[in-house]
Amino acid sequence: MQLRPTRRLRLAALGAAVVLPLSTLASVPAQADTTTTTTLTASTTTTLPPTNVNVVGYSVVGPAYKALEAAFQATPAGRNVTFTNSFGASDTETQNVINGQAADLVNLSYQTNVTQLVRAGKVPSNWTSQELTYGHVNAALTGKRQQTNYSAKGIVTDSVVVFVVRSGNPLGITNWASLIKSGVQVVTPNPLTSGSAKWNLLAGYASQISLKKKPNQAQAYLKSLIAHTVAQPTSGSAALAAFVAGTGNVLLDYEDDALAAVANGDAVKIITPPQTLLIENPIALTTTGVANAGASAFYKYLFSAAGQGIFASLGYRSVLKTVWTQTKGDFAAFKKPTDLLTVENLGRDGWNTVDNEFFSSSVLFPKKSKTYPSQGIVTYLEQFAGTSA
C-alpha cells in the first residue's frame, strides 16, 4: 500500500492513539516469557573483570532475580557483573537450554528439569554438591531441614502449595476437600509445560496421603480435583494472571507467588491448607557457569544470608537455617511433620520416580486395574479436566 506522507503520519498517530489505551486496558500481566538485560556501570575498583551471567529460570522466580541481581551488583563481588535473564515456564526454559540457549545459572521449578540438563550435558552431574563448593555453605547449616527431615542439596528456595481465593473467601475454602465441592472452579497451570502445575497436583495427592488415604483413594481425589479445573494456563504466572482476570474461584499456587500477588494489591486471600507439599526449587551452575567467575560469585551470593534474606522478604522459605529462624514467623506453621510432605514421601527416589509415575506421557495400568494407572496418572486424568465445574 503506497501511503502519502500525511496519511502515513495519520497512521502513526492513530496507531499510538489506539495502542496506548489498549495497553492500559490490558491490566492483566502478560505471559512471563520475557528476556531482559540489566546492566550496572562500574565506577570504582572491581574485584572481577566485566562478566555477563546468563540466568535462566522458571516464570515465577523472575521478579526475585530482579531484586537479587541489583543487590548483588551493589556488593564488591558483583560490581562488574551484568545479567541477561530469561524466565518462562520451567519445562519450556529447560528445553530451550537443551536446544542451545545460553545459560550459566539455572533456577528451575523442580528437580527433573535439572536432571534433564545433566542428561543433555549442560549441567555437571555433581550439581547437588555445588551448594557446598560454590555456595560455600557451611555443611552444618545445610542440616537445614527446618520444616521436614528431608535434606536435598542444590535447592535454593523452599515454598509450599497454597490456595489463592477471592478476598473474603466467599466459598469458605479451608482445605483440599473444599476444592472438590460442587461449584468450585480451580485454576492451575498445564502440567505439560509448567513445573508449578506438577507441584500443585502432587500437593493434592500428598494431602490425601497425609490423611492416611490409600494411593487409589488419593488418585480418586486427584481425578475430582482435575475435573474441577476450568483453566490450565501455560505457566504459573499465566495462571495467576487468569485468576486475577476473574477465572475460577481457587488458584493453586506457590506460597511465594501468592504472597507477591497480595503485596501487589490484588483482591485475593491466601489459604494455607492444613496438609500440603514442600516445594523445593533447584539451582545449578551449568558447564559454562562453572567456568564463569561472575556466575559462581552470584551463586555464592544466592546462598549467603543476604541473598537468602532477599528471597525470604519476597515470600520464599529460606533454606538457610539462620535466615529461616528469623523469618519463619511470617509463614504458616504446620502442626505435624506429616502435614508437610515432600516429594520423597510420594516416591522412594523423589522426582526421579514420581515424575514418571504421575506425568509420563505414556499411561500404563497394572494388571488388575483399569481405573488407577501405575504410570502417567495425571496424563490419564487430564481427560476429565473441566468436566464437573
Place this chain on the structure above:
Amino acid sequence: MPVLALSTELSKPTEQPPRKWRLFGGARGAARVVRVAGKSLAVTYLSLLVLIPIAALATNAFSKGLGSFWDAATQRESIDALRLTLLCALAASLLNAVAGLATAWVLVRDRFAGQGILNAIVDLPFALPTVVAGVTFYTLYGPLSPFHVNITGSWIGITVAIMFVTLPFTVRSVQPVLESLTFNAESAAATLGASPVRVFRTITLPALAPALLTGTGLAFARAVGEYGSVVFISNNLPYRSQVASSYIYSLATSGQTNSAASVAVVLLVLALALLVAFSYVSRRIARARG
C-alpha cells in the same frame, strides 16, 4: 502487504534493460541474467525459509517410524485440539469473509468523515502483539467483563480472537479489486431493472469472489497456526479448549518433540487441503467469468 503486492504487480509489463547492460551480452543477455538471478534468489529464499524447515519438520515427525507418527497424531487429545482449531479457524475466516467484504465495501464505495482513520485501523491487528490482543479480549469479554459478556474458555472466544488477528487479510485482498471495478456493468444492470441485491449477486460478487476467496484462504491459514491471542482466552483445557498450536507447544516443551512434529504435520496437511480447495474454487470462478 504481500497480498497487495501479488495482486497488483503481476500485470506490470517487464521493463527493457538499460544500455549499460550490454556487458552481459546486450538486452537479451541482460534479461536472461536478471531472470536467472531472480529465479535463483526465489529458490534460495523459499528453500531457506519454507522448504527446508518444513522438510525438517516432516523428517522429525517420521523419524521414529510411521507407527509413532500415527500414535501421536491420533491421540484423543490431539484429535480434539485439531478439530477445535480447524473448526474455529474455518468459522473465523468465513465470518471475516462477510465482515471483511462489508468493511472493504464501506471503505471503497462510501465517503464519510473519518474514513481515512478507519482505513488505517484495519491494519492494526497485524501490528498489535497477539498476546496483548488476547489479554485485552480477556479483560473486555472475560469473567470481569464490563459488558457482562464472558466468551473465555469456549470456541466463541477462540473464534473471536482469531477473527481479530486475521481481519486485515480479507479486507486488504478485496479492497483493491473493488477499487478497480468500474461501475459500468453495475449501472447497466441497474438500468435494465435489476434490483440492487441482484446487481450485487450477479455482477459485483462474482468479480470479487477470487480476491475474497484468496483473502479468506490466507486468513484461514494464519488462523490455524495462531497461538498468542488464543492461548490465554481459551483457558487451555486439554480435550476441551486447547488449540492445536498450544498442544504442539506443550508437547515440544515437555521433550516430546517427535509427537509435536507429528501433530504439526497433520495440522499442516489438513490446512493445505483446505487451502487447495479454496484455490480450486477460486480458479473455477475466475475461469467461468472468462
